[in-house]
Amino acid sequence: MHENDISYLIRKAAYDVHVALGPGLLESAYEAALTHELRLAGLLVQNQVALPMVYKNIQLDVGYRLDLLVENRVIVELKTVDSLLDVHHMQLLTYLKLSGHKLGLLINFNVARIKDGMFRKVNGLTE
Template sequence: MHENDISFLIRKASFAIHTALGPGLLESVYETLLGHELRRAGLEVKTQVALPVLYDGLRLENGFRMDLLIENKVVVELKSVEVLLEVHHMQLLTYLKLSGHKLGLLINFNVPAIKTGIFRKVNGL
């Protein structure tokens, strides 16, 4: 399945969850529910995926944790915050660079309309 097709299913599931429950829940709740919805759609979902960091011969095995990795292709970083900061966007771009994945979605569920809380980031796609 192509990254764009996976992205569509992630956005569809995010809309369903946000429509049913709205904003204001903890990020961990949205992570669990999104994983559930995507698995029901037949996708492979990994949560809290360790992302090693290599620097000057040193390897940090758990340098970062990606919230969700879908089909080993699309990285999803979830937030439930009042305001997304530039650092949140940079965090996802760093995950894409370090992991070698080409597509990521930054999703902030703490918004009145979920379409305003979804941001697509690419790394050579």
């Protein structure tokens, strides 16, 4: 399955979760609900995946974690903040670079309309 197809299913699941729960909960609640929705859709989902950092050819385990990794291809970074900052977008781009994955979604559930809280980030993705 191509990353774009996975992304579509993730965005649909996030929409379903947001409709059911609304804004205002903890990030962990949305992570659990979204994981459940994605698994119902038949997708492989890993939570809190360790992301080591390689610096000058040395692997450093510094505690970075991907919120979700879907189908071993798409990173999903979840937030529940009043407004996303540039650093939230840059964080996902850095995770893509460190992991070698090509597509990530940044989803902020603390919004009135979930479409206003979803952002797609790419790192060398081809159609």
